[in-house]
Amino acid sequence: MSNLLYDTLIAPRASDTSCFIRRAGQPDLSFQGFAQMAARLAHCLVNAGVQPGDRVVVQAPKTVEMVALYVATVQTGSVFLPLNTAYKKDELAYFISDAAPRVVVCDGARADEIKEISAGGTVLTLCADGSGTLMQGALGQPTDFDPVPRAEGDLAALLYTSGTTGRSKGAMLTHGNLLSNARALCDLWQITKADTLIHALPIFHTHGLFVALNTSFLAGVRLDFQSGFDLDAIFDAMADSTMLMGVPTFYTRLLADARLTEHATRNMRLFVSGSAPLLAETHVAFTQRTGHRILERYGMTETNMITSNPYDGDRRAGTVGQPLDKVELRILDPETGADLPAGEVGMIEVRGPNVFDGYWNMPEKTAEELRENGFFITGDLGVMSADGYLSIVGRSKDLIITGGYNVYPKEVEDVLNDIPGVVESAVFGVADADFGEAIIAAVVPETDTELSHNQLATTVADKLARFKHPRRYELMSALPRNTMGKVQKNVLRDTYS
Ligand code: MLC
Ligand code: AMP
DSSP, X not given: OOBHHIXXXXXXXXXXXXXXXEETTEEEEEHHHHHHHHHHHHHHHHHTTOOTTOEEEEEOOOOHHHHHHHHHHHHHTOEXXXXXXXXXXXXXXXXXXXXXXXXXXXXXXXXXXXXXTOTXXXXXXXXXXXXXXXXXXXTTOOSXXXXXXXXXXXXXXXXXXXXXXXXXXXXXXXXXXXXXXXXXXXXXXXXXXXXXXXXXXXXXXXXXXXXXXXXXXXXXXXXXXXXXXXXXXXXXXXXXXOEEEEOHHHHHHHHTSTTOSTTTTTTOOEEEEOSXXXXXHXXXXXXXXXXXXXXXXXXXXXXXXXXXXXXXXXXXXXXXXXXXXXXXXXXXXXXXXXBOOTTOOEEEEEESTTSOOOXXXXXXXXHHHBOTTSOXXXXXXXXXXXXXXXXXXXXXXXXXXXXTEEEOHHHHHHXXXXXXXXXXXXXXXXXXXXXXXEEEEEXXXXXXXXXXXXXXXXXXXXXXXXGGSOSEEEEOSSOOBOTTSOBOHHHHHHHHO
């Protein structure tokens, strides 16, 4: 029996000595060199006690070694669980206790802190320069590894996604989920080994990890591997790259830079945007400046990519395109559950080989969101045009997306409400030119209690990742409520935007 992802994505190129990864200040790495690094890491994981099905948590700086570690988990039949590097100790403690990993890989600077919450998992370190105990353990190991058999339904990754209740849920993604999506995207976007992808996204989320990397493995793409988003590095890379994948903030920042011209982008063939809404005006302005039409697509952690604008054909500003191959999409009336025709707004549901296997250890949550007939309830509201283009018009879930990162207000409100002197709070998003949405907190203090912005911000800073922090605190004597007593976040948004 084969290992589905390894045999399809990695094995065919394992002896390719041409350049696979180029990165600043370091020699190019061939695919052969990369595959050998992954094999050594697979041995290192096995030596650390990793068995098929075990979770391997990684909260580490973006490095090629971390990409190789992803492949090593595939080879060992274990489950890759990457975490945002911005997460604080309290946030990490939840993920680690929920997932009970065999191994936790973290930045060397955080090793002591992580050891306190590792829940029995072995802690290994991986620093931004690739050093640390992980690579020490890989040193001298054999450069090949016999992959553990894994079929379509076997788990490859566990990606946590926050929820309306404030508790994050681990989305279980199988070999079949990941491979089907990579295949659909490579075909649709005409990705081939002639491409070079500018990789500037983080590799702890679906977009930078699966959309960017699995398609690159499958099609034999070369990577211009960048440690984060840096305009200078992107402009440098464009001259001899062909693709960029980014969140809308990438494109508004590129547009704000005078270096963005038709000439600067002459070698590029594809700009992809996703993870958050791309304003139609950004789409139009980008075309005016460069002659390129950004290709917008829509996805979720639980479903991988769902729809995409066409490669050949009309890439329509303000829409997320058509369902991918083998992906079924329907729009339902949220009240009655009836199928809605084109032109009517309803809840987007999706079914297909891309849809996850359920939430880790949460059968009730899985049952709430994944129907027995296989349709997943996205929580996004959409409308289909008569010729099959989907537009996302809102969300039924109380969610803020800032710079492509999801923030569920409930999680921030829980932290604020626990601060002595706070009666209650409401966290909401307002339009922001850079991040799409920015977070604001409305806070009601107890009568006669003095609360300062600083006091609130300091407590939040201790507990939550920076991107979840409110950028402003508005103190008020009461939150606006409707006659049912429900907080009117729309009123707050209108007042403070
Ligand atoms: C950074 N900051 C953010 C932020 N990113 N605040 C809110 N939202 C964000 N997304 C903070 C920093 O900590 C810093 O705080 C301040 O804002 C300014 O930071 P910056 O230097 O301007 O930010 P930068 O490092 O350039 O990062 C911005 C970014 C990054 C947009 C490049 O956030 C990013 O890479 N986002 C991509 C997210 C992503 O991959 N999403 C995919 C999810 S998968 P201070 O205190 O220092 O001022 C998914 C499914 C799908 O959704 O469909 O793809
Ligand atoms: P995540 O939970 O991080 O996977 O985020 C998924 C959510 O991001 C979706 O449910 C959408 O609300 C949003 N999203 C992703 N792509 C797009 C897009 N192109 N336009 C609008 N929203 C998007």
